[in-house]
Amino acid sequence: MARKRITPGKIRLAEVAKLAGVSPITASRFFRNPEALSAGKRARVESAAKELGYVPNLAARALASQRTEVIGVLIPSLTNNVFADVLRGIYDALDGSRYSIQLANTRYSILQEERLLRLFLAQKPAGLIITGINQTADSRRVMEAVDCPIVQIMEVGPSPIDMMIGFSHFDAAKAAIAHLLAQGYWRIGFLGARMDPRVQRRLDGYRAAMTEAALFDPQLIVTTAIPTSVTLGGTLFADLLAKAPDIDAVFCVNDDLALGALFECKRRHMAVPEQMAIVGFNDLEFMASSEPTLSSVRTNRYEMGRNAAMMVIETLEGRRPAEPVVDLGFSVMERQSSARRS
Amino acid sequence: MARKRITPGKIRLAEVAKLAGVSPITASRFFRNPEALSAGKRARVESAAKELGYVPNLAARALASQRTEVIGVLIPSLTNNVFADVLRGIYDALDGSRYSIQLANTRYSILQEERLLRLFLAQKPAGLIITGINQTADSRRVMEAVDCPIVQIMEVGPSPIDMMIGFSHFDAAKAAIAHLLAQGYWRIGFLGARMDPRVQRRLDGYRAAMTEAALFDPQLIVTTAIPTSVTLGGTLFADLLAKAPDIDAVFCVNDDLALGALFECKRRHMAVPEQMAIVGFNDLEFMASSEPTLSSVRTNRYEMGRNAAMMVIETLEGRRPAEPVVDLGFSVMERQSSARRS
DNA sequence: CAATCGCTTGGTAGCGCTGTCAATATCGGT
């Protein structure tokens, strides 16, 4: 016969209930839905729990209730500053709440993403935050089948799986080019790295703006699948200059590339912006304090993460946001590197 | 009488066992310790699990086995590039293993850290990775009482709680100053932000090196508790110049400050390194591609994370590392910004 | 004053898995 496996010193809910003089299930309700208890029992359970230093066993809770209090977060990169800000927003929003975060890194692969998604959903998460709107058809299917709030972040687009928060990368890039055109630049190069779907849409925005202005020329575009870096910015900028020596401005799909381009200009003794205007994307902190200061497209990354987490929580608590798709917009930060052409 | 809460479509371990023609406990053993099964049963369980698409219920597993397969990670910041690299190493090491990560952000507060620690340990993590060696006495006590592998990362020091991996911030800073001295600089300023314990030890290293060279002067030191940024680097550098206009070099406790100092030099038309040498710390990617390229102290952040996670796993699998304290060292990357004085 | 309603509270069983130990099968040595 199997022996009992009682753990002696451990404080279980039953102990709290006994001390409070209520049944275990009433004690359980205190943690799940305190309003359902009468004021007297509520106080008794509360003080009993505090006195014993009760800590709920999450595994038992998850097993019995068939759900967890974990919000899954799928992002493509841990190193990218952009996602660090988003994550900070998510963690801040969840801090102090009952929910915790399970983070996974898709490494910019939608197949990896699908695998992780299945892994997550099998554990019945309370909610899910996933990057972008380009999931595989299978991923979409499993997400639509599952019954938990899901927020797609980083961009907005048609047909959200559930909820969505972000901005239009197409419009943002187009606005950056419009700014350069308005400042008097016309031979505007494009530097792109990694070329994930969002970067691709920035390229589309560039192309649209340039085509509208009848200035489009494929020679102006330099892209690579290599992950971005400052060093790469310098290299790509050099490639661009080789292809199109007559450019007067360059739009970089992120700020690392922009910084790399700036340094390459310095190495070549090209004056910025007099001989070469530069505009980046994301508006990382350093853009405002470089010499010259660098123009960029500011995106609301922290707010994106924060709001996404809040949308999940509100849905879980029955206060579903009125608007499932939130466009956080962007703003073109006009600085020295794209000052008006004299 | 309570009704049975059977979930119809769900594939449980019992279903797999039935299809494989074995008992549930044997099927369980297949996942826990496949070698314990005979080759025949092993193959039968494996194919049954695959055929049914069985996914284990982690909550049930945790409840029954009284432990989880979660490794807790406590880091002070999500935005700091340094920790992004460490995290990447941890995630990479655990990718494909049975273990998952629970990440929490202490925001550089050891009280916050203590709170999170208690939260984590209450859920019986498989292991723990914690930043630094400056925990509260209470934190130390609870960690010593708990029975799971713990790795302290980012620095090495005496009396590890369990295991430790990092490097000496004191030695690293001292080596950076020694480099500057060897290059002919002697009036070397110090720029510090955030001033967490590791930064503090870098300051100690600076002080030791300068004192040994009989060059120490408190006027050369500018620090602040404000979180670091490139902008702050410029500001602090300006403060330093105001206090000590005759400096010929500056050591910055991180690369963001160094970059900010570089930009400030450019704004002031001070030639680097001719009029001002700059050395940073961490050797982030951009340091090698700035103009001029910036000297820095390279630290092995990715390896630190990776090895820390591997040390935890090895301990869990009974192959405890021979050496509980690992010093990963550092290297002074000598670049243009600290070229020899002519 | 009985019937009804809503609010609290409790009893019972079970969520899906694994620790414990017993039972059986297999094997080499004498």
Place this chain on the structure above:
DNA sequence: ACCGATATTGACAGCGCTACCAAGCGATTG
């Protein structure tokens, strides 16, 4: 052919909590 040792396998109960109903209770209503 027998014995004990080792490798596999199975039975059972229980990990700590909550879903599900039912019951108790005072208040409300016609």
